[in-house]
Amino acid sequence: MIPVVKKNSRPKRRKFHWRPRLIIILTLVIAMAGFIAVQAQLKPADTAAARQVTLEIPQQATTSSIAALLEEKGLIRSSFAFRLYTRYQNVDGKLKPGAYMLNSAMSVPEIVQKMLKGPNETIVVTIPEGFTVEQIAELLESKGVAGREDFLRLTEKKWDYPFVQNIDLARNNLEGYLFPDTYHIGLDTGPDKLLQMMLEKFQNVIAEQDYVRQVRERRLTLHEAVIFASMVEREAKMADERARIAGVIYNRIESGMPLQIDATIQYVLDEPREILLYSDLEVDSPYNTYRHYGFPPAPIASPGWASLRAVIEPESHDYLYYVAKPDGSHAFSRTLAEHNANIRKYQ
DSSP states (O other): OOOOOOTTOOOOOOOOOHHHHHHHHHHHHHHHHHHHHHHHHTSOSOTTTOOEEEEEEOTTOOHHHHHHHHHHTTSOSOHHHHHHHHHHTTOTTOOOOEEEEEETTOOHHHHHHHHHHOOOOEEEEEOOTTOOHHHHHHHHHHTTSSOHHHHHHHTTSOOSOGGGTTSOHHHHTTTTTSOOOEEEEETTOOHHHHHHHHHHHHHHHHHHTTHHHHHHHTTOOHHHHHHHHHHHHHHOOSGGGHHHHHHHHHHHHHTTOOOOOHHHHHHHSSSOOSSOOGGGGGOOSTTOTTTSOSOOSSOSSOOOHHHHHHHHSOOOOOOOEEEEOTTSOEEEESSHHHHHHHHHHHO
């Protein structure tokens, strides 16, 4: 019997389930994109500037808090990527506390490896506000960090920072730009590296505070502002008087008066003294602000942030004079008669 073949009969096609496959493909694409994105976040935060940063990791710090601190300091691109990496490497919770010298040109894997090994032995050096370059050199020598003469020679070298490019180093020797702070120095850190750390700190502070723009609004150059701040630093013994003393300096400039800042004369004396003699006021020096109008040619010390801020946020008043009291504070006055009365009273 011959089988009957039906016309137009076709074999059944298997139904293609495209949705599950599309979901799988999309999942793979998203996963790959996420992997690439995370890998990009593990790269160095800033290879161009390569900032040196001293970072203190507290005891009992979690990986999350370490990641947040690294991101805040601009040492990593993403705290989230940092946490993912430590979990993937199974080192979450194994990073060691202590003081680290890190660099913005380091990748996340490099930073993690350094923290797994633990901090190197360090010497802690605190540079006080108001120290001169000479005093800093002597302090470093006493700590066994650097020879005085070696360090001073380095302050006369040209450094690749925009804020010192146009100053006369033979005359200024980085005075005012070695930022006063506490530095954790490795035992193998040379004086050149330490000096670079101080310059980096100054650069970071003025960048974070948008300082250059603010001093320009005061019609000052950055160099003038540092000179100004250094005078405030040396004159103000009490923290709450910095802005007031800055206001006096502005008032004297606007009134066309000589600044008559004792600290500028003390800076050039062979043996600085707390109370100047009348003969000291006649010293022949461009730093003598009793004889020369305007600012001295260069800073007279390393100002801290509080004194730098006083230059852009001075106290508004009409005082033109001040005289030191025995406790280190000052008596402020508006007229020369009031000032002379304060001199007789306190000195």
